[in-house]
Amino acid sequence: MRGALLSIQRNGVAIKGNIETKFDDPGFSSMNVELRTKLDLYGNIVRCKSMPGIQTRHQGIDVVLIRENMEGEYSNKEHEIDHGKIENLKIITREKSMKIAKYAFDYAVEHGRNKVTAIHKANIMKLGDGLFLDCCRQVACSYPQIEFNDMIVDNASMQMVSRPQQFDVLVLPNLYGNILSNIAAGLVGGAGVVAGVNIGDNYAVFEMGTRSSGKSLMGKNTANPMGMLLAGCDMLEYLGHEGHATMIRESVLNVVCNNKIQTPDIGGDATTTEVVQAIIDDLKPKTKSWSVSLVYM
Known part of the structure; x- marks a missing residue:
């Protein structure tokens, strides 16, 4: 991993295949997460667009999913507090939430997009997801030309598979972004047809749009x-x-x-x-x- 990091730091860009993370080995840390953390690749961008000639249930899909890439449940802060009892910390900060929200709105402006939708579960996780949603709403005020709305993640999942054409740009916390980008990829043809990028201020790592190894x-x-x-x-x-x-x-x-x-x-x-x-x-x-x-x- 050290050699790969040095190469990316030297060149500024990389293209990589998916790296398997062993879920049955608690001591095995995700190299994907380590790569994103050490290079400060704060955003993951996946565009899922219908392609003529590829038969799918829905047509007319063109959605961009912009996922916060560093926090949430992927913070790697979990431990066993007692036998059979695990504590997992979900980290949400104003700094990183504001940054990914601004990136989403800037992306919408630059690429001629009309709407940004924030995905959250703030009705239950009122502090963590509530902070993420509040940051998105604050940033939206600086972009009056872009329509803004928000949607609870479980409803967004249903809407994605039933009427995906309603979505334009989605901005999401880490875990929800991972799940919904895979759903969207499946709707336009599956894991093999979609590209993605992990983006930071100094580096960019390009890869397939889903996490399937x-x-x-x-x-x-x-x-x-x-x-x-x-x-x-x-x-x-x-x-x-x-x-x-x-x-x-x-x-x-x-x-x-x-x-x-x-x-x-x-x-x-x-x-x-x-x-x-x-x-x-x-x-x-x-x-x-x-x-x-x-x-x-």
């Missing part, structure tokens, strides 16, 4: 490469290579959505290798001019 797919050559490739496109855009990102993204979508060369998770029978090769073949004509220009340099 994909361990069950090892050695089968059936994993969907789409989410990781789209994460790479997002990284290229972050680094200022918009043209290259657009070119690769268009080839990915053309192969998977238009040509219907798809892995089994989204209804196809193609292998991972076949999908990747089809994307490479789609890209080749677009890069011919590169080799010509290199010859004349």
